[in-house]
Amino acid sequence: MPTEHRFTFGLWTVGNPGRDPFGGPTREPLDPVDSVKKLGELGAWGISLHDDDLIPWGTPGPERDKIVARLKAALDEAGMGVGMATTNLFGHPAFKDGAFTSNDRAVRRAAIGKAMRAIDLGGRLGAEVFVCWGGREGTEVGTAKDPRDALERYREAMDALVDYSLAQGHSMRFALEPKPNEPRGDIFLPTVGHALHFITTLARPDMVGVNPEVAHETMAGLSFHHGVGQALWADKLFHIDLNGQRIGRYDQDFRFGSEDLKESFHVVRLLERAGYAGPLHFDAHAYRNDDLDGVWEFARGCMATYRALAAAAQRFDADPDVQEALAAASVAELGEPTIGGDDPETLKAEVDGLDALAARGYGNERLDQLAVEVLLGVR
């Protein structure tokens, strides 16, 4: 088993029972401890979890501790870690109008309280990152929330949570997970860009990064690898959610690599080149018409495809034809400063050279076809 890739799976991913808006579950619930064991056997580095994945809503206090201890023992036995912890602020009906941005102040307060409890849990389990996905932070009715008020409340909540975590002595960093819509008509902080900007307005921006998800950026038709690129450029890629999704559809959360292999390749190549060392988290689930065997095929497939794409990226960059094509496209030249101390008048004078500069080609057809051929394994 390669150890360099720290693959993780949410308890809710392999444990997904196959419920959807049009039908009930098709699979039995999984005991988290069984999931840990099986994922360890398949070569995963760790797991992630919502508070309610582990401790069902309404579990009395004393039982909670036993549940946590039992999971911890299972993780220790399997030699596995916790990539991230998070809180479920979307399932309970009280969150139907939002959590941190519910119009009801009492709901907002309880939401912050629930997140604090989940931070306690994450800290206890040694989670590296605490993810905040604001799935209900939005609206279907434009007049129901002033977006400026909503962002103000969102900021207040995030600042309080970071303060709380630091006060408890936790080292966890936070990661915001953007999504454009579903389950709300429009969700606040819809893309990686909106989240990156929001973070700059926080009291402790250093503690908060993003958790981009393939499916979420792709729903809006945005380039996932460009979004991840902007996060890396800003040193804000604290976590990543890998899966498969078609543009302009319901949230599909398919097996990583099952959709858009070339974009998946670009993402993997970027992560590898950037030396991203955080968890590679598969936030996905098996097709609803599969049984438990299919669930483990799904988990195996996510990891196998990531490894195959990482190998393809290496093959690509080592290929002399590719190197020639990259040079023909002047790819490295984009890394060079444009101005180099020259003064404005010099630059203005160079405008007259534009007609001559139009002649060259950039060899992009060849470069992309080489990527396709590497991907297809025919070179």
Place this chain on the structure above:
Amino acid sequence: MPTEHRFTFGLWTVGNPGRDPFGGPTREPLDPVDSVKKLGELGAWGISLHDDDLIPWGTPGPERDKIVARLKAALDEAGMGVGMATTNLFGHPAFKDGAFTSNDRAVRRAAIGKAMRAIDLGGRLGAEVFVCWGGREGTEVGTAKDPRDALERYREAMDALVDYSLAQGHSMRFALEPKPNEPRGDIFLPTVGHALHFITTLARPDMVGVNPEVAHETMAGLSFHHGVGQALWADKLFHIDLNGQRIGRYDQDFRFGSEDLKESFHVVRLLERAGYAGPLHFDAHAYRNDDLDGVWEFARGCMATYRALAAAAQRFDADPDVQEALAAASVAELGEPTIGGDDPETLKAEVDGLDALAARGYGNERLDQLAVEVLLGVR
């Protein structure tokens, strides 16, 4: 003519000759001076322009001054202003691989030089804002540009332009105009959020804001009024491009209000409530099967619909049923701080109240139906 709304039209909007990817022009070019005159008669406050709209590429130096003086005289005579100036960094074939982010360093230098010349022009015409739309800053081929390099070059260019403008003594502020795709497969800074974040990385973030466009955010299916809301919240709405667009389609640039009347209403209501005082710029054009009469109907329609929506927003907010519905939805309560100095343990204890908080409704159906009925003029 109401004077409170400063409506502007780009020279390229009413002057659009009706060319598209599948057919040539259907209308004669317009003389900018004629456009100014006619727009003034129709009640527009001013115009906006690309450098090349006014001064065709290749015009010799001495003639340029005459052209500028002639436009200035026409503006003065009509009592009109220049809302924004910008530079065309997408039409010339040398920009086929990008301008500030072309892989060819010489192209990048000429692009910065061309923008500097356009800043000179904008300053001379008294433009309030200098817009940068990076239509060619992107790629179809993921391996052709490292997105981190591209953003680095983009930043270098923007910093240089702001420096240059300040050094010339101009008071113009800058506004970045995001767009997700077209004419490139994927464009860097695809949404308002990505641009807002990028601005925080600049040397002089105070000088740079955003110019959101209905069509551009809508192409990606994002809520335009939420995007504008985040820009206003950040004090970064320096300019706005109003038009009409269907989600998930080619860049349509239809007449403002011709698509999604309810979202248009939300945008206008937000602008009015926020006291936005900048130019209201219609970046749109007449349908290709219309003649010159249709062009002026188009311009008249943009302004008429904005005014009708502003009036509807006033009617909405003054309606006692609406006020009741806003209260039932607790809309104002979202403006109140959530925590108010309470300590974490208090908030954590309130989690146990969630079940009781789930009972209430938020009256969103009624509130939205009231908006629809105000919009339809039946209340």
Place this chain on the structure above:
Amino acid sequence: MPTEHRFTFGLWTVGNPGRDPFGGPTREPLDPVDSVKKLGELGAWGISLHDDDLIPWGTPGPERDKIVARLKAALDEAGMGVGMATTNLFGHPAFKDGAFTSNDRAVRRAAIGKAMRAIDLGGRLGAEVFVCWGGREGTEVGTAKDPRDALERYREAMDALVDYSLAQGHSMRFALEPKPNEPRGDIFLPTVGHALHFITTLARPDMVGVNPEVAHETMAGLSFHHGVGQALWADKLFHIDLNGQRIGRYDQDFRFGSEDLKESFHVVRLLERAGYAGPLHFDAHAYRNDDLDGVWEFARGCMATYRALAAAAQRFDADPDVQEALAAASVAELGEPTIGGDDPETLKAEVDGLDALAARGYGNERLDQLAVEVLLGVR
């Protein structure tokens, strides 16, 4: 109450408990008899239902009859009818791979059997139309089903059902309801066009039409009013599902008129002009953050907006400015035959007149702006 519009609501629409993929129900289930009563008070003409809406899966035989009799009595008392009946072939986990097109032949047989039972129920309740929505007839995995086999099985099932219904002496016509995706990755018969074609391959095409739904065509970004137009042109509009939806999103089923008012106006105007006399069925539900009061506001709103749009359509067509604009756009001329017996050589000679024909405009900006102003109630 106007009687000319026969508004209907599915039991599952007002009865929708607010469950979604990320959260449980927020409203109590409704007793179908209470729904009937309340809908009657609000002015609905009738209801529609799935077999399982009325008779929960697993109800023993003798109880079924009592349930049906109780509903029938409630309908009679309210003076209401049944617009359509259908069968739920998507909720039971056995249908996870499809119903008529499941790869498992035993599932396909049971699916046809269940539809036959539902036909019995529909016949007993006097339903006008029997709708078939094949929500699970699709796949996420392209190699899992040959689409030709799937269509063959779909045809076999539809032929069997029509035969069965006629053999039982029912007068119900059938209507296929297309949808592009969700809950399956891709659904067979994704649009009105695919369904209209499929119908022409059936043994009794005269008995089968379509049931287009706003949300379903709109998810794919298609013009709903063009789809309805093609169905009307083919005399195949046997039923219609009205609701609200944004392009490129999860299946939203919002209140009719809550999204894209202009397209909604085009649809209503087309239905009114075509003299469509079938049920106007609202297949939608209240926002999840609303309580039961919101449900009835939702139902009232659907009907109120339809009536307001029908009134706007009348106002539009009666407006002298509109009539002038329609003439300027040569709208009626599209109704005139093009050739009129002329021979090919005559037509070929007319090609040389194209340059002259390019000069005229079609006044589309004015025409559309008039529609917007009628819609906004400012004319």
Place this chain on the structure above:
Amino acid sequence: MPTEHRFTFGLWTVGNPGRDPFGGPTREPLDPVDSVKKLGELGAWGISLHDDDLIPWGTPGPERDKIVARLKAALDEAGMGVGMATTNLFGHPAFKDGAFTSNDRAVRRAAIGKAMRAIDLGGRLGAEVFVCWGGREGTEVGTAKDPRDALERYREAMDALVDYSLAQGHSMRFALEPKPNEPRGDIFLPTVGHALHFITTLARPDMVGVNPEVAHETMAGLSFHHGVGQALWADKLFHIDLNGQRIGRYDQDFRFGSEDLKESFHVVRLLERAGYAGPLHFDAHAYRNDDLDGVWEFARGCMATYRALAAAAQRFDADPDVQEALAAASVAELGEPTIGGDDPETLKAEVDGLDALAARGYGNERLDQLAVEVLLGVR
């Protein structure tokens, strides 16, 4: 060079000069005779063309014959054929409101005449298929055309053209090419399904099939391989346009296989299994930032990727693990009749077995992962 795949390229594809809505051409026009020669060297079977690709609009009569003769000689010398001919009914400004469905009857007549002339040309060149793409047959303004009138005129035109072609003694079949939008806001016959239905309403449906294009179905987010499947099922796949496109974007016409490799694989596998023997037409063009070398890389890449995918399809179907997975998914069972003469009561009784039928899984994760691994060349 394999001979079994008859690859063709439109003259306008390799000849595309790189113009787009935001910039002028970046490449010189190509002489059709040079294109023929070069395509022949690269292994293409033939070409396709619009009338105006070969004979520029306005060319005097006598010169036209010389141009045609010159092309014919070049084709003969290269041993190449003409896959399809078509007519350009979108470029001339007279078609700005439509061609067969323009509101102006004189335009409609000239459009039919122009198509007749193009049929003459196609017949002379021995084209197998005559394609009709109605790019301008649509509208941006819903009130400007009654869709029923438009379809009636469309039918009249198609009937006249088929009659004309048969009367001239041509053996060409016709193929309708659907597209949802661009250059019009909404185009009539937006998908393969709508076109297949429309064909059933024609006087000679046997003479008319469809020409599905990857980009066009994909713009609407529809499964291309399902659309092609329905066309094959109906014996109506007369021609096919292969290229690359992202969902929900402007018409991209990228190199075949450059987007969505898995869907491309499904399409190729379906074509190969169905024994489709018509032209495999690449309706695409090189990236705008490429020069002429890039154009030939583009053409080479289209064919290379098709061949690689065809080889992958063979490898997939020959793999014993795949065969096992196909059996586990009961793929062949979908080819078996469902009912087999059983009576309704038997089928109705089988409904009670549904609970038991829910237990099995369909092994779809494994099946799809095998497809991914075959595609990636790792099995």
